[in-house]
Amino acid sequence: MSAGQGPLAWLPHSIAEASLTGEDVDPAQAWSHLMSRLESAAEIVHNDQVTRNRIDLAAGMRHLLVLLAAGIDEALRFDADPILSVQRTSTDDIVSWGMECPDCLYTRAALRGGESYRLFGNRGTARYVGLQTMNGIASTANELVDELDIDKDGNFEVILSAAQHDGNWMRIDGDHPTLTVRHFFYDWDTEQPSSLQIERVGPPVAAEKPTVALDASVPRQLVALGDFVHDNLQFFLQFGGAPPANGFLPPIDRTAMGAAAENKPVIGRWELAPDEALILEVEPPQGVYWSYSLGNPWWETIHYGRHQSSLNAHQAAVDSDGRVRVVLSERDPGIANWLDTAGYSNGAMILRCVRTETAPTPQVRLVSFDDLGSELPADTTRITPDERSAVLERRRRAVHERFRV
Structure with a gap:
């Protein structure tokens, strides 16, 4: 079939x-x-x-x-x-x-x-x-x-x-x-x-409108639906397994699989134990747009209205040396640039660069969660639990508004 x-x-x-x-x-x-x-x-x-x-x-x-x-x-x-x-x-x-x-x-x-x-x-x-x-x-x-x-x-x-x-x-x-x-x-x-x-x-090319009989289309759709679920699952498991654990691949052109030509994604994979954290450090690219985002093992973007699982250039804090450092961890480290892994053990991470001068590969450091204080600059922007709650509430409302019917 x-x-x-x-x-x-x-x-x-x-x-x-x-x-x-x-x-x-x-x-x-x-x-x-x-x-x-x-x-x-x-x-x-x-x-x-x-x-x-x-x-x-x-x-x-x-x-x-x-x-x-x-x-x-x-x-x-x-x-x-x-x-x-x-x-x-x-x-x-x-x-x-x-x-x-x-x-x-x-x-x-x-x-x-x-x-x-x-x-x-x-x-x-x-x-x-x-x-x-x-x-x-x-x-x-x-x-x-x-x-x-x-x-x-x-x-x-x-x-x-x-x-x-x-x-x-x-x-x-x-x-x-x-x-x-x-x-x-x-x-x-x-x-x-x-x-x-x-x-x-201009004039229509085809005078007759196409039609498909229901008894022909529905069985074909059922077969194609089963293949889509199975093959999509497998495709992204294989695609997501290419980057090294806690590392990135160099940016490449993804237009062959539907990406926009101006988007140069830098794709990586994270794997963390509950007591570990990952520090990503990069000189932010200059141009139209850049952002970080995290996914779960199935290449779903971790829900960005319920979790701070993404940061763009408008949202991220830049350190005094001009670099952006973000922390991936399961627990909130009290760092403004936190990316929440939401209890997953592993998943995808992407630095998206749209019409930027560079598409840099972030430097990656795996550290103990308890050592984050000594692993980050002293002037790293920090955030209180109440401030985090307010950020998450704004995210939740903004995402709801974006997709409301």
């Missing part, structure tokens, strides 16, 4: 593509395939070496629900002829996979190959607004809104088409191209996302 299998089965859009072009599958066999793939995924969660305590295991079980939710949303909302709009993706602070950015609001629009479109509206006030057209998982074009022709009030328009166009233009390619809009916020309390609309321009 192969309606959903393939090299990109770990992506949720494989479920939509299977609906359109997959093989005919018996519905009962498709359901059995879904159950089999879920059972196999559960065995991976139980047996993988990243599962080291009860929290790791419980999060892995919950992560299967997250992947199911993302995949089911893709299946139920599938429309062979979607209404054209720029709308939020299913990834938010609850449905988290692939280490999405804690500072980001992601929106997207599904397009049709061969058509031309006009994207227009207001930039908003987010620190960074990036546009990306994609053909499947591969990036076709990337633009920062601030580098387009834009008026003094933040209004702009851009043409999306296969053929080059005068003025603001982005190329689209493929049968089912998509547009992704990324809003990265520095000040969570004040910055606002863009307000964008999209419309088709």
Whole structure:
């Protein structure tokens, strides 16, 4: 059975593509395939070496629900002829996979190959607004809104088409191209996302609207859903296992797997016992945007509304020598630049650098939690329990506001 299998089965859009072009599958066999793939995924969660305590295991079980939710949303909302709009993706602070950015609001629009479109509206006030057209998982074009022709009030328009166009233009390619809009916020309390609309321009390429019979699409979706949950789990376990323990890989171009071209992530992996702490030290890069974020063993970003699991350049304290030092630990060390591991034993860590002069690899030191006082500069910014509670409350409210319906 192969309606959903393939090299990109770990992506949720494989479920939509299977609906359109997959093989005919018996519905009962498709359901059995879904159950089999879920059972196999559960065995991976139980047996993988990243599962080291009860929290790791419980999060892995919950992560299967997250992947199911993302995949089911893709299946139920599938429309062979979607209404054209720029709308939020299913990834938010609850449905988290692939280490999405804690500072980001992601929106997207599904397009049709061969058509031309006009994207227009207001930039908003987010620190960074990036546009990306994609053909499947591969990036076709990337633009920062601030580098387009834009008026003094933040209004702009851009043409999306296969053929080059005068003025603001982005190329689209493929049968089912998509547009992704990324809003990265520095000040969570004040910055606002863009307000964008999209419309088709020119004559339609296809006179007939595509249709897919329910008895054909649903079995294909079930097969593809099972493959997505299983393969997404495996993909990020393998991807996340590449960096050394308590170390980073050099920054590399991730556009082949959907990253924006201007984003140079420095990806690492942390492993800590309850009595240990990790100190990350870096000279902060100069440019549009940078941030740290932590993930759990399953490449979910640790919930950034409930935990201080991320810090961006606006939030992080800079030491008197111009360097930024952050502390990863399970317990609150009373340091302003704390990244909370939330009881997990291991996970991912990312320094994101967007249009910065450098993408530095942080220096890493594993220390005893009790020795932090002597391992950090004397003038390191510290914080009281009451101040931490106030920071966390502001984070909680800001994240709720960002994703509220």
